[in-house]
Amino acid sequence: xxxxxxxxxxxxxxxxxxxxxxxxxxxFRPGERLRFADLQALCGMSVTPVREALARxxxxxxxxxxxxxxxxxxxxxxxxxxxxxxxxxxxxGEALRLSVSRGDAAWEGxxxxxxxxxxxxxxxxxxxPSVMREDWEERHAAFHAALISACxxxxxxxxxxxLFSRADRYRRLSVSLDGAARDVAGEHRMLMERALARDAEGxxxxxxxxxxxxxxxxxxxxxx
Amino acid sequence: xxxxxxxxxxxxxxxxxxxxxxxxxxxFRPGERLRFADLQALCGMSVTPVREALARxxxxxxxxxxxxxxxxxxxxxxxxxxxxxxxxxxxxGEALRLSVSRGDAAWEGxxxxxxxxxxxxxxxxxxxPSVMREDWEERHAAFHAALISACxxxxxxxxxxxLFSRADRYRRLSVSLDGAARDVAGEHRMLMERALARDAEGxxxxxxxxxxxxxxxxxxxxxx
DNA sequence: GAGTCAACGATTTTCGAAAATCCATCCGAT
DNA sequence: ATCGGATGGATTTTCGAAAATCGTTGACTC
Numbered sequence: 001x002x003x004x005x006x007x008x009x010x011x012x013x014x015x016x017x018x019x020x021x022x023x024x025x026x027x028f029r030p031g032e033r034l035r036f037a038d039l040q041a042l043c044g045m046s047v048t049p050v051r052e053a054l055a056r057x058x059x060x061x062x063x064x065x066x067x068x069x070x071x072x073x074x075x076x077x078x079x080x081x082x083x084x085x086x087x088x089x090x091x092x093g094e095a096l097r098l099s100v101s102r103g104d105a106a107w108e109g110x111x112x113x114x115x116x117x118x119x120x121x122x123x124x125x126x127x128x129p130s131v132m133r134e135d136w137e138e139r140h141a142a143f144h145a146a147l148i149s150a151c152x153x154x155x156x157x158x159x160x161x162x163l164f165s166r167a168d169r170y171r172r173l174s175v176s177l178d179g180a181a182r183d184v185a186g187e188h189r190m191l192m193e194r195a196l197a198r199d200a201e202g203x204x205x206x207x208x209x210x211x212x213x214x215x216x217x218x219x220x221x222x223x224x
Numbered sequence: 225x226x227x228x229x230x231x232x233x234x235x236x237x238x239x240x241x242x243x244x245x246x247x248x249x250x251x252f253r254p255g256e257r258l259r260f261a262d263l264q265a266l267c268g269m270s271v272t273p274v275r276e277a278l279a280r281x282x283x284x285x286x287x288x289x290x291x292x293x294x295x296x297x298x299x300x301x302x303x304x305x306x307x308x309x310x311x312x313x314x315x316x317g318e319a320l321r322l323s324v325s326r327g328d329a330a331w332e333g334x335x336x337x338x339x340x341x342x343x344x345x346x347x348x349x350x351x352x353p354s355v356m357r358e359d360w361e362e363r364h365a366a367f368h369a370a371l372i373s374a375c376x377x378x379x380x381x382x383x384x385x386x387l388f389s390r391a392d393r394y395r396r397l398s399v400s401l402d403g404a405a406r407d408v409a410g411e412h413r414m415l416m417e418r419a420l421a422r423d424a425e426g427x428x429x430x431x432x433x434x435x436x437x438x439x440x441x442x443x444x445x446x447x448x
Numbered sequence: 449g450a451g452t453c454a455a456c457g458a459t460t461t462t463c464g465a466a467a468a469t470c471c472a473t474c475c476g477a478t
Numbered sequence: 479a480t481c482g483g484a485t486g487g488a489t490t491t492t493c494g495a496a497a498a499t500c501g502t503t504g505a506c507t508c
Contacts, residue, residue: 009291010461036490046463048272051491055276059283067233068469068490080379087379090318155304155311155390159383166379234491260460270493275461292460292499 015043015053023062023073024169031075034063061166078222081170085215088163092211093204095148095156100200103150108196110146115192118143119185137172143188147195147207167211170218182213239267239277247286247297248393255299258287285390302446305394309439312387316435317428319372319380324424327374332420334370339416342367343409361396367412371419371431391435394442406437 019039022028039050054071057063063071099107118139121132141164148160187210194203243263246252263274278295281287287295323331342363345356365388372384411434418427 012461013291035488047491048275048462051272052275052279052461055279056283059280067237069471070490083377083379086377087383090380091315091383094314153307153310155307155387156314159311159315163379236491259458271461272492276491293501294460 010049011043011045012049012052015039015045015049016056018043019050019053020057020062023057024165024172026172028073030073030169032073034071034073036070060162062169076170076173078219081167081215081218081222084163084166084170085211088160088167088211089208091156091163092144092148092160093208095151095153095160096195096207097200097204098151098153098156099148100195100198100203102152103195107146107150110149111143111192111195114139114143114146115188118188122185137168141168143192147191147203167214171214173218173221182217187213234273235267235269236273236276239263239269239273240280242267243274243277244281244286247281248389248396250396252297254297254393256297258295258297260294284386286393300394300397302443305391305439305442305446308387308390308394309435312384312391312435313432315380315387316368316372316384317432319375319377319384320419320431321424321428322375322377322380323372324374324419324422324427326376327419331370331374334373335367335416335419338363338367338370339412342412346409361392365392367416371415371427391438395438397442397445406441411437 019028019034028034034054036047036050039054040047043050054063054065058065058071062074064074065071103111118136121136121139144164145161148157151157187206191203191206191210194206243252243258252258258278260271260274263278264271267274278287278289282289282295286298288298289295327335342360345360345363368388369385372381375381411430415427415430415434418430
Protein backbone atom coordinates (compact mmCIF):
# COMPACT_ATOMS: atom_id res chain seq x y z
CA UNK A 1 0.00 0.00 0.00
CA UNK A 2 2.76 2.36 0.84
CA UNK A 3 6.04 1.88 -0.91
CA UNK A 4 7.79 4.44 1.22
CA UNK A 5 7.18 2.32 4.25
CA UNK A 6 8.15 -1.09 3.00
CA UNK A 7 11.59 0.08 2.06
CA UNK A 8 14.67 -0.02 4.21
CA UNK A 9 14.14 3.34 5.82
CA UNK A 10 13.26 2.10 9.27
CA UNK A 11 13.69 -1.20 11.05
CA UNK A 12 9.94 -1.38 11.49
CA UNK A 13 9.61 -1.28 7.73
CA UNK A 14 12.05 -4.12 7.34
CA UNK A 15 10.21 -6.20 9.91
CA UNK A 16 6.92 -5.47 8.17
CA UNK A 17 8.29 -6.66 4.83
CA UNK A 18 9.96 -9.74 6.29
CA UNK A 19 6.96 -10.96 8.27
CA UNK A 20 4.54 -10.18 5.49
CA UNK A 21 6.63 -12.14 3.04
CA UNK A 22 6.75 -15.16 5.32
CA UNK A 23 3.00 -15.04 5.77
CA UNK A 24 2.28 -14.71 2.07
CA UNK A 25 4.70 -17.48 1.14
CA UNK A 26 3.08 -19.76 3.66
CA UNK A 27 6.15 -20.22 5.83
CA PHE A 28 4.10 -18.81 8.68
CA ARG A 29 0.96 -20.89 8.49
CA PRO A 30 -2.60 -19.64 8.96
CA GLY A 31 -3.58 -19.59 12.60
CA GLU A 32 0.00 -19.89 13.79
CA ARG A 33 0.88 -17.90 16.83
CA LEU A 34 3.62 -15.31 16.43
CA ARG A 35 5.75 -14.85 19.52
CA PHE A 36 7.79 -11.72 19.91
CA ALA A 37 10.88 -13.61 20.97
CA ASP A 38 10.92 -15.60 17.73
CA LEU A 39 10.26 -12.60 15.53
CA GLN A 40 12.96 -10.58 17.26
CA ALA A 41 15.44 -13.37 16.61
CA LEU A 42 14.30 -13.64 13.01
CA CYS A 43 14.51 -9.95 12.26
CA GLY A 44 17.50 -9.24 14.45
CA MET A 45 16.01 -6.30 16.28
CA SER A 46 14.29 -5.30 19.48
CA VAL A 47 10.62 -5.61 20.30
CA THR A 48 9.54 -2.10 19.37
CA PRO A 49 9.86 -2.27 15.57
CA VAL A 50 8.42 -5.77 15.51
CA ARG A 51 5.42 -4.52 17.41
CA GLU A 52 4.86 -1.72 14.95
CA ALA A 53 5.16 -4.12 12.03
CA LEU A 54 2.50 -6.37 13.54
CA ALA A 55 0.21 -3.42 14.11
CA ARG A 56 0.39 -2.59 10.41
CA UNK A 57 -0.06 -6.18 9.34
CA UNK A 58 -3.11 -6.50 11.55
CA UNK A 59 -4.68 -3.41 10.05
CA UNK A 60 -4.25 -5.00 6.63
CA UNK A 61 -5.76 -8.30 7.65
CA UNK A 62 -2.64 -10.45 7.62
CA UNK A 63 -2.61 -11.02 11.34
CA UNK A 64 -5.01 -10.85 14.24
CA UNK A 65 -4.47 -9.62 17.76
CA UNK A 66 -5.83 -10.70 21.10
CA UNK A 67 -5.17 -8.21 23.86
CA UNK A 68 -2.48 -9.45 26.20
CA UNK A 69 -2.32 -12.70 24.27
CA UNK A 70 -0.37 -11.57 21.28
CA UNK A 71 -0.60 -11.86 17.54
CA UNK A 72 -1.43 -14.75 15.23
CA UNK A 73 -1.42 -15.27 11.49
CA UNK A 74 -4.93 -14.68 10.19
CA UNK A 75 -6.55 -17.96 9.32
CA UNK A 76 -8.04 -18.76 5.94
CA UNK A 77 -11.51 -20.09 5.30
CA UNK A 78 -13.76 -20.91 2.44
CA UNK A 79 -16.20 -18.26 3.64
CA UNK A 80 -13.59 -15.55 3.62
CA UNK A 81 -12.40 -16.60 0.18
CA UNK A 82 -15.92 -16.20 -1.18
CA UNK A 83 -16.33 -12.93 0.67
CA UNK A 84 -13.07 -11.46 -0.59
CA UNK A 85 -13.83 -12.63 -4.11
CA UNK A 86 -17.22 -10.93 -4.13
CA UNK A 87 -15.73 -7.72 -2.79
CA UNK A 88 -13.02 -7.80 -5.45
CA UNK A 89 -15.55 -8.35 -8.20
CA UNK A 90 -17.43 -5.32 -6.98
CA UNK A 91 -14.59 -2.91 -6.29
CA UNK A 92 -12.06 -3.91 -8.89
CA GLY A 93 -14.80 -4.31 -11.47
CA GLU A 94 -15.88 -0.74 -10.94
CA ALA A 95 -12.28 0.48 -10.87
CA LEU A 96 -11.64 -1.24 -14.19
CA ARG A 97 -14.76 0.26 -15.71
CA LEU A 98 -13.63 3.72 -14.71
CA SER A 99 -10.09 3.10 -15.82
CA VAL A 100 -11.09 1.87 -19.27
CA SER A 101 -13.23 4.90 -19.90
CA ARG A 102 -10.77 7.41 -18.51
CA GLY A 103 -7.38 5.93 -19.41
CA ASP A 104 -5.03 7.88 -21.63
CA ALA A 105 -2.20 6.76 -23.90
CA ALA A 106 0.19 6.32 -21.00
CA TRP A 107 -2.29 3.97 -19.37
CA GLU A 108 -2.53 1.93 -22.56
CA GLY A 109 1.23 1.69 -22.52
CA UNK A 110 1.28 0.45 -18.96
CA UNK A 111 -1.32 -2.20 -19.70
CA UNK A 112 0.55 -3.38 -22.77
CA UNK A 113 3.93 -3.42 -21.05
CA UNK A 114 2.85 -5.24 -17.90
CA UNK A 115 0.90 -7.81 -19.88
CA UNK A 116 3.92 -8.43 -22.05
CA UNK A 117 6.10 -9.05 -19.02
CA UNK A 118 3.50 -11.37 -17.57
CA UNK A 119 3.00 -13.37 -20.75
CA UNK A 120 6.70 -14.20 -20.91
CA UNK A 121 6.46 -16.55 -17.96
CA UNK A 122 4.37 -19.70 -18.25
CA UNK A 123 2.20 -20.47 -15.28
CA UNK A 124 0.72 -23.45 -13.55
CA UNK A 125 3.81 -25.60 -13.96
CA UNK A 126 5.05 -27.22 -10.83
CA UNK A 127 8.61 -27.61 -12.02
CA UNK A 128 9.38 -23.95 -12.19
CA PRO A 129 12.01 -22.69 -9.79
CA SER A 130 10.47 -20.79 -6.93
CA VAL A 131 12.26 -17.63 -7.98
CA MET A 132 10.35 -17.71 -11.23
CA ARG A 133 7.06 -18.31 -9.47
CA GLU A 134 7.78 -15.40 -7.22
CA ASP A 135 8.53 -13.36 -10.32
CA TRP A 136 5.23 -14.39 -11.90
CA GLU A 137 3.31 -13.31 -8.81
CA GLU A 138 4.95 -9.93 -8.95
CA ARG A 139 4.19 -9.41 -12.63
CA HIS A 140 0.68 -10.66 -12.17
CA ALA A 141 0.09 -8.07 -9.49
CA ALA A 142 1.65 -5.39 -11.69
CA PHE A 143 -0.66 -6.26 -14.60
CA HIS A 144 -3.80 -6.08 -12.51
CA ALA A 145 -2.62 -2.84 -10.93
CA ALA A 146 -1.96 -1.35 -14.35
CA LEU A 147 -5.43 -2.24 -15.57
CA ILE A 148 -7.12 -0.14 -12.91
CA SER A 149 -4.41 2.49 -12.57
CA ALA A 150 -6.35 5.11 -14.52
CA CYS A 151 -9.55 4.90 -12.49
CA UNK A 152 -8.78 8.23 -10.87
CA UNK A 153 -9.80 7.15 -7.38
CA UNK A 154 -7.00 6.71 -4.87
CA UNK A 155 -9.49 5.42 -2.32
CA UNK A 156 -10.71 2.70 -4.64
CA UNK A 157 -7.16 1.79 -5.60
CA UNK A 158 -6.19 1.38 -1.99
CA UNK A 159 -9.16 -0.88 -1.37
CA UNK A 160 -8.32 -2.98 -4.42
CA UNK A 161 -4.72 -3.32 -3.41
CA UNK A 162 -5.66 -4.52 0.03
CA LEU A 163 -8.12 -7.03 -1.36
CA PHE A 164 -5.55 -8.24 -3.84
CA SER A 165 -3.09 -8.98 -1.06
CA ARG A 166 -5.74 -10.79 0.85
CA ALA A 167 -6.70 -12.97 -2.10
CA ASP A 168 -3.04 -13.55 -2.82
CA ARG A 169 -2.67 -15.72 0.25
CA TYR A 170 -5.29 -18.11 -1.02
CA ARG A 171 -3.73 -18.44 -4.44
CA ARG A 172 -0.26 -19.08 -3.09
CA LEU A 173 -1.59 -21.69 -0.75
CA SER A 174 -2.16 -24.01 -3.66
CA VAL A 175 0.80 -23.70 -5.93
CA SER A 176 0.06 -25.38 -9.23
CA LEU A 177 -3.55 -26.15 -9.15
CA ASP A 178 -5.45 -26.29 -12.38
CA GLY A 179 -2.85 -25.81 -15.06
CA ALA A 180 -4.66 -28.18 -17.39
CA ALA A 181 -8.28 -27.22 -17.07
CA ARG A 182 -7.77 -23.50 -17.30
CA ASP A 183 -6.22 -21.00 -19.65
CA VAL A 184 -5.16 -18.26 -17.32
CA ALA A 185 -2.93 -16.61 -19.89
CA GLY A 186 -5.86 -16.51 -22.29
CA GLU A 187 -8.03 -14.85 -19.69
CA HIS A 188 -5.40 -12.22 -19.13
CA ARG A 189 -5.07 -11.61 -22.84
CA MET A 190 -8.79 -11.18 -23.25
CA LEU A 191 -8.80 -8.78 -20.32
CA MET A 192 -6.13 -6.70 -21.96
CA GLU A 193 -7.78 -6.73 -25.38
CA ARG A 194 -11.14 -5.59 -24.11
CA ALA A 195 -9.54 -2.90 -21.99
CA LEU A 196 -7.55 -1.51 -24.89
CA ALA A 197 -10.62 -1.74 -27.13
CA ARG A 198 -12.29 0.58 -24.61
CA ASP A 199 -15.00 -1.96 -23.91
CA ALA A 200 -15.53 -1.04 -20.29
CA GLU A 201 -18.44 -3.37 -19.60
CA GLY A 202 -16.82 -6.27 -21.40
CA UNK A 203 -13.56 -5.83 -19.55
CA UNK A 204 -15.33 -5.64 -16.21
CA UNK A 205 -17.28 -8.77 -17.03
CA UNK A 206 -14.10 -10.59 -18.00
CA UNK A 207 -12.51 -9.53 -14.75
CA UNK A 208 -15.41 -10.78 -12.70
CA UNK A 209 -15.33 -14.10 -14.49
CA UNK A 210 -11.56 -14.28 -14.07
CA UNK A 211 -11.92 -13.95 -10.32
CA UNK A 212 -14.88 -16.28 -10.26
CA UNK A 213 -12.83 -19.02 -11.92
CA UNK A 214 -9.93 -18.46 -9.58
CA UNK A 215 -12.21 -18.77 -6.58
CA UNK A 216 -13.87 -21.87 -7.97
CA UNK A 217 -10.51 -23.58 -8.48
CA UNK A 218 -9.51 -22.70 -4.94
CA UNK A 219 -12.78 -23.97 -3.54
CA UNK A 220 -12.02 -27.39 -5.00
CA UNK A 221 -8.62 -27.28 -3.37
CA UNK A 222 -10.11 -26.25 -0.06
CA UNK A 223 -12.63 -29.06 -0.06
CA UNK A 224 -9.81 -31.60 -0.35
CA UNK B 225 -13.80 -1.54 13.44
CA UNK B 226 -12.66 -3.49 16.42
CA UNK B 227 -14.44 -2.95 19.66
CA UNK B 228 -12.07 -5.15 21.59
CA UNK B 229 -9.26 -2.82 20.75
CA UNK B 230 -10.78 0.56 21.45
CA UNK B 231 -11.69 -0.36 24.98
CA UNK B 232 -9.61 0.13 28.04
CA UNK B 233 -7.76 -3.14 27.84
CA UNK B 234 -4.40 -1.68 26.93
CA UNK B 235 -2.90 1.77 27.10
CA UNK B 236 -2.38 1.69 23.36
CA UNK B 237 -6.13 1.27 22.98
CA UNK B 238 -6.78 4.27 25.17
CA UNK B 239 -4.35 6.37 23.19
CA UNK B 240 -5.95 5.26 19.96
CA UNK B 241 -9.39 6.27 21.18
CA UNK B 242 -8.21 9.58 22.61
CA UNK B 243 -6.28 10.73 19.56
CA UNK B 244 -8.93 9.54 17.16
CA UNK B 245 -11.57 11.46 19.05
CA UNK B 246 -9.52 14.64 18.98
CA UNK B 247 -8.99 14.27 15.25
CA UNK B 248 -12.64 13.62 14.50
CA UNK B 249 -13.84 16.45 16.68
CA UNK B 250 -11.47 18.80 14.91
CA UNK B 251 -9.41 19.68 17.96
CA PHE B 252 -6.42 18.32 16.08
CA ARG B 253 -6.70 20.13 12.77
CA PRO B 254 -6.08 18.64 9.34
CA GLY B 255 -2.41 18.80 8.42
CA GLU B 256 -1.32 19.50 11.98
CA ARG B 257 1.84 17.81 13.07
CA LEU B 258 1.57 15.43 16.01
CA ARG B 259 4.64 15.39 18.23
CA PHE B 260 5.23 12.46 20.51
CA ALA B 261 6.07 14.67 23.46
CA ASP B 262 2.69 16.38 23.28
CA LEU B 263 0.75 13.19 22.84
CA GLN B 264 2.57 11.55 25.72
CA ALA B 265 1.67 14.45 27.95
CA LEU B 266 -1.93 14.34 26.75
CA CYS B 267 -2.39 10.63 27.25
CA GLY B 268 -0.20 10.33 30.31
CA MET B 269 1.87 7.44 29.08
CA SER B 270 5.18 6.56 27.49
CA VAL B 271 6.04 6.65 23.83
CA THR B 272 5.40 3.00 23.01
CA PRO B 273 1.61 2.89 23.26
CA VAL B 274 1.31 6.26 21.55
CA ARG B 275 3.36 4.94 18.68
CA GLU B 276 1.14 1.91 18.30
CA ALA B 277 -1.96 4.08 18.37
CA LEU B 278 -0.57 6.24 15.57
CA ALA B 279 0.27 3.17 13.52
CA ARG B 280 -3.35 2.06 13.72
CA UNK B 281 -4.69 5.51 12.96
CA UNK B 282 -2.44 5.76 9.94
CA UNK B 283 -3.66 2.45 8.59
CA UNK B 284 -7.19 3.79 8.84
CA UNK B 285 -6.41 7.03 7.09
CA UNK B 286 -6.68 9.42 10.03
CA UNK B 287 -3.01 10.27 10.07
CA UNK B 288 -0.06 10.15 7.72
CA UNK B 289 3.53 9.25 8.42
CA UNK B 290 6.80 10.50 7.02
CA UNK B 291 9.72 8.29 7.93
CA UNK B 292 11.88 9.91 10.56
CA UNK B 293 9.74 13.00 10.42
CA UNK B 294 6.79 11.77 12.39
CA UNK B 295 3.05 11.77 12.09
CA UNK B 296 0.54 14.39 11.00
CA UNK B 297 -3.22 14.60 10.90
CA UNK B 298 -4.38 13.62 7.42
CA UNK B 299 -5.47 16.68 5.51
CA UNK B 300 -8.86 17.09 3.90
CA UNK B 301 -9.52 18.08 0.34
CA UNK B 302 -12.39 18.49 -2.03
CA UNK B 303 -10.95 15.77 -4.21
CA UNK B 304 -10.80 13.27 -1.41
CA UNK B 305 -14.34 14.13 -0.36
CA UNK B 306 -15.57 13.35 -3.85
CA UNK B 307 -13.47 10.22 -3.97
CA UNK B 308 -14.67 8.91 -0.63
CA UNK B 309 -18.26 9.73 -1.53
CA UNK B 310 -18.07 7.77 -4.77
CA UNK B 311 -16.52 4.80 -3.01
CA UNK B 312 -19.22 4.89 -0.36
CA UNK B 313 -21.95 5.01 -2.96
CA UNK B 314 -20.47 1.95 -4.58
CA UNK B 315 -19.64 -0.17 -1.53
CA UNK B 316 -22.36 0.84 0.86
CA GLY B 317 -24.91 0.78 -1.94
CA GLU B 318 -24.07 -2.81 -2.70
CA ALA B 319 -23.99 -3.73 0.98
CA LEU B 320 -27.44 -2.23 1.44
CA ARG B 321 -28.77 -4.09 -1.56
CA LEU B 322 -27.52 -7.36 -0.14
CA SER B 323 -28.73 -6.55 3.32
CA VAL B 324 -32.25 -5.71 2.18
CA SER B 325 -32.60 -8.95 0.29
CA ARG B 326 -31.07 -11.11 3.00
CA GLY B 327 -32.14 -9.43 6.21
CA ASP B 328 -34.24 -11.36 8.70
CA ALA B 329 -36.63 -10.18 11.38
CA ALA B 330 -33.82 -9.32 13.77
CA TRP B 331 -32.35 -7.05 11.12
CA GLU B 332 -35.70 -5.32 10.67
CA GLY B 333 -35.74 -4.78 14.39
CA UNK B 334 -32.29 -3.24 14.40
CA UNK B 335 -33.22 -0.88 11.57
CA UNK B 336 -36.40 0.21 13.31
CA UNK B 337 -34.75 0.65 16.69
CA UNK B 338 -31.75 2.63 15.50
CA UNK B 339 -33.89 4.86 13.31
CA UNK B 340 -36.17 5.55 16.24
CA UNK B 341 -33.23 6.58 18.40
CA UNK B 342 -31.92 8.81 15.65
CA UNK B 343 -35.24 10.48 14.94
CA UNK B 344 -35.55 11.59 18.56
CA UNK B 345 -32.79 14.16 18.14
CA UNK B 346 -33.27 17.10 15.80
CA UNK B 347 -30.33 17.92 13.60
CA UNK B 348 -28.85 20.92 11.92
CA UNK B 349 -29.49 23.26 14.80
CA UNK B 350 -26.53 25.22 15.95
CA UNK B 351 -27.82 25.84 19.45
CA UNK B 352 -27.71 22.23 20.53
CA PRO B 353 -25.28 21.38 23.30
CA SER B 354 -22.23 19.58 21.96
CA VAL B 355 -23.08 16.53 24.01
CA MET B 356 -26.26 16.17 22.03
CA ARG B 357 -24.48 16.65 18.75
CA GLU B 358 -22.03 13.97 19.72
CA ASP B 359 -24.96 11.78 20.59
CA TRP B 360 -26.54 12.40 17.20
CA GLU B 361 -23.36 11.43 15.42
CA GLU B 362 -23.27 8.19 17.34
CA ARG B 363 -26.86 7.31 16.57
CA HIS B 364 -26.43 8.32 12.97
CA ALA B 365 -23.53 5.90 12.63
CA ALA B 366 -25.54 3.18 14.37
CA PHE B 367 -28.45 3.62 11.97
CA HIS B 368 -26.31 3.36 8.89
CA ALA B 369 -24.49 0.36 10.34
CA ALA B 370 -27.79 -1.34 11.08
CA LEU B 371 -29.02 -0.85 7.53
CA ILE B 372 -26.17 -2.85 6.05
CA SER B 373 -25.66 -5.21 8.97
CA ALA B 374 -27.35 -8.14 7.23
CA CYS B 375 -25.29 -8.03 4.05
CA UNK B 376 -23.43 -11.16 5.10
CA UNK B 377 -20.03 -9.87 4.05
CA UNK B 378 -17.60 -9.00 6.84
CA UNK B 379 -15.13 -7.70 4.29
CA UNK B 380 -17.63 -5.29 2.81
CA UNK B 381 -18.74 -4.19 6.26
CA UNK B 382 -15.19 -3.39 7.25
CA UNK B 383 -14.70 -1.34 4.11
CA UNK B 384 -17.92 0.57 4.73
CA UNK B 385 -17.02 1.27 8.31
CA UNK B 386 -13.66 2.66 7.33
CA LEU B 387 -15.20 4.85 4.64
CA PHE B 388 -17.82 6.08 7.08
CA SER B 389 -15.16 7.22 9.51
CA ARG B 390 -13.35 8.96 6.76
CA ALA B 391 -16.43 10.82 5.58
CA ASP B 392 -17.28 11.63 9.16
CA ARG B 393 -14.40 14.04 9.42
CA TYR B 394 -15.81 16.11 6.59
CA ARG B 395 -19.26 16.28 8.05
CA ARG B 396 -18.06 17.31 11.49
CA LEU B 397 -15.89 19.99 9.98
CA SER B 398 -18.98 21.99 9.17
CA VAL B 399 -21.31 21.77 12.10
CA SER B 400 -24.68 23.16 11.16
CA LEU B 401 -24.59 23.60 7.48
CA ASP B 402 -27.78 23.33 5.56
CA GLY B 403 -30.47 22.87 8.13
CA ALA B 404 -32.94 24.84 6.08
CA ALA B 405 -32.43 23.60 2.56
CA ARG B 406 -32.37 19.95 3.40
CA ASP B 407 -34.56 17.41 5.11
CA VAL B 408 -32.02 14.95 6.44
CA ALA B 409 -34.50 13.29 8.75
CA GLY B 410 -36.83 12.73 5.83
CA GLU B 411 -34.06 11.12 3.83
CA HIS B 412 -33.37 8.79 6.68
CA ARG B 413 -37.02 7.90 7.02
CA MET B 414 -37.31 7.13 3.32
CA LEU B 415 -34.19 4.99 3.56
CA MET B 416 -35.73 3.00 6.38
CA GLU B 417 -39.09 2.63 4.67
CA ARG B 418 -37.66 1.34 1.44
CA ALA B 419 -35.38 -1.04 3.28
CA LEU B 420 -38.20 -2.50 5.34
CA ALA B 421 -40.39 -2.70 2.24
CA ARG B 422 -37.64 -4.94 0.79
CA ASP B 423 -37.11 -2.58 -2.09
CA ALA B 424 -33.40 -3.24 -2.50
CA GLU B 425 -32.85 -1.11 -5.57
CA GLY B 426 -34.92 1.74 -4.24
CA UNK B 427 -33.10 1.74 -0.93
CA UNK B 428 -29.71 1.67 -2.62
CA UNK B 429 -30.76 4.56 -4.84
CA UNK B 430 -31.93 6.54 -1.83
CA UNK B 431 -28.63 5.89 -0.11
CA UNK B 432 -26.62 7.06 -3.09
CA UNK B 433 -28.68 10.20 -3.31
CA UNK B 434 -28.37 10.75 0.43
CA UNK B 435 -24.59 10.69 0.16
CA UNK B 436 -24.66 12.76 -2.96
CA UNK B 437 -26.57 15.51 -1.20
CA UNK B 438 -24.27 15.39 1.79
CA UNK B 439 -21.25 15.75 -0.46
CA UNK B 440 -22.85 18.59 -2.39
CA UNK B 441 -23.57 20.50 0.80
CA UNK B 442 -20.00 20.02 1.93
CA UNK B 443 -18.64 21.14 -1.41
CA UNK B 444 -20.36 24.45 -0.95
CA UNK B 445 -18.81 24.77 2.47
CA UNK B 446 -15.39 23.91 1.12
CA UNK B 447 -15.60 26.49 -1.63
CA UNK B 448 -16.15 29.19 0.97
C1' DG C 449 26.82 37.51 -2.96
C1' DA C 450 25.90 32.54 -3.73
C1' DG C 451 26.92 27.98 -2.64
C1' DT C 452 28.89 24.04 0.17
C1' DC C 453 29.53 21.64 4.21
C1' DA C 454 30.00 20.69 9.13
C1' DA C 455 28.06 20.99 13.72
C1' DC C 456 23.83 21.72 16.49
C1' DG C 457 19.11 21.21 18.29
C1' DA C 458 14.82 19.03 17.94
C1' DT C 459 12.50 14.88 17.13
C1' DT C 460 11.87 10.31 15.90
C1' DT C 461 13.23 5.61 16.35
C1' DT C 462 15.17 1.81 18.83
C1' DC C 463 16.86 -0.65 22.77
C1' DG C 464 16.95 -3.60 27.04
C1' DA C 465 14.84 -4.20 31.24
C1' DA C 466 10.86 -3.73 34.40
C1' DA C 467 5.91 -4.20 35.17
C1' DA C 468 1.54 -6.21 34.11
C1' DT C 469 -1.25 -9.81 32.44
C1' DC C 470 -2.77 -14.36 31.22
C1' DC C 471 -2.92 -19.36 31.45
C1' DA C 472 -2.01 -23.61 33.58
C1' DT C 473 -1.13 -26.11 37.60
C1' DC C 474 -1.53 -27.39 42.11
C1' DC C 475 -3.38 -27.41 46.67
C1' DG C 476 -7.03 -27.63 50.02
C1' DA C 477 -11.88 -27.66 51.28
C1' DT C 478 -16.65 -29.19 50.66
C1' DA D 479 -14.38 -36.40 43.20
C1' DT D 480 -15.15 -31.46 42.16
C1' DC D 481 -14.83 -26.83 42.77
C1' DG D 482 -12.48 -22.33 44.24
C1' DG D 483 -8.63 -19.83 44.81
C1' DA D 484 -3.69 -18.94 45.19
C1' DT D 485 1.11 -19.69 42.91
C1' DG D 486 4.48 -19.87 39.11
C1' DG D 487 6.08 -19.54 34.45
C1' DA D 488 5.67 -17.73 30.02
C1' DT D 489 4.48 -13.83 27.33
C1' DT D 490 2.87 -9.45 26.28
C1' DT D 491 2.93 -4.63 27.29
C1' DT D 492 5.06 -0.51 28.97
C1' DC D 493 8.77 2.35 30.51
C1' DG D 494 12.76 5.64 30.43
C1' DA D 495 16.93 6.45 28.34
C1' DA D 496 20.21 5.89 24.45
C1' DA D 497 21.02 5.98 19.45
C1' DA D 498 19.89 7.56 14.90
C1' DT D 499 18.05 10.84 11.78
C1' DC D 500 16.47 15.18 9.77
C1' DG D 501 16.26 20.20 9.01
C1' DT D 502 18.66 24.31 10.10
C1' DT D 503 21.95 27.50 11.26
C1' DG D 504 26.24 29.42 10.65
C1' DA D 505 30.89 29.75 9.13
C1' DC D 506 33.82 29.42 5.29
C1' DT D 507 35.22 29.36 0.42
C1' DC D 508 34.88 30.80 -4.45
